[in-house]
Amino acid sequence: MVSQDTKSSKVDLPEAGEILSAKEKQLQIEREELRKESRRRWLLTSFLLFVVLVLLLGLVYSVYLVSEETRIKSKAESSALTRQVELANSYLFASPLKAKAGSNEKIRITVFLLDSKGLGVAGKRVVLGKDTNLEIEEVQPVTDDLGKALFDVSSSSANAYLIEASVDGKVLPQRVSVVFE
Template sequence: MREIFHRLKKNNLMSLSILLLLLLLLSVGVNIRFLYSSKAAEPSKIQLVSSTNSYMFLSPVTAQANDTERIRVSVFVLNERGIGVANQEVTLKHMPEVKTEAIQSVSDNYGRAIFDIYTQTPGNYSIEALVNNQTIGEAVSAVFK
């Protein structure tokens, strides 16, 4: 009788181990799928750019007006679900005194486009981002001293 009980206990332990291993593998598979599906929407799928969800920011906000110090402008082109939209041509709208250097003017897999701005004329300048001649996000202010 002890031998039968011992075999049943051993089989249950083996079954429990296999079940836990399968649950672990399933959990890892779901996490990997989530990570890969979190990228920007494919251009052939969702291409509608949301002007209210898209945004941009400056880093730093202030620089010297000496034609050498740059302010980095990062633009994120997003759809209405907040997912980045790839392969969108982004342009910046600003005063003619401000010069633009496009680091990456076409949005990447996360909807990100990158520019550097600079000037030799001190002032507070409003910067807007455009996609397909449509303003996206809110204007930001760059200060050159």
């Protein structure tokens, strides 16, 4: 700063302390702005890392659930094939119990092969007792995962029939009676 007095020409210089204090203030302002910028970057980086971590955890959890479901399902499917048939727990029924002989009417015979716990046994071939007057159509002779086998029965002659089912050469203790009129 230069100031001229009318009486004398004199130069007023700021003191050294004033120059330093102005520079220090400027440096403090710049440092504060750098700190704020650094903090903003740190917060943004932390937030992004958090989001990525949550997404990764979600992905890992999803993969775990899918693999667990697959493991449980494959265990259930394989155990349905390895179970042993308990004849006393297995049963068969007919619907309807009566049909017209010599017509297109059929009676559906449903057989359930179950194990000792009452669970279906899959992959077993069921055979219905043979009667020359009965026409037996094998709809699903091999049991499914529920242990179910299906047959349609018709007859050209009117009569009452006692139908039995067997698996692996063993006859189920239960029989079902159907009538063709």
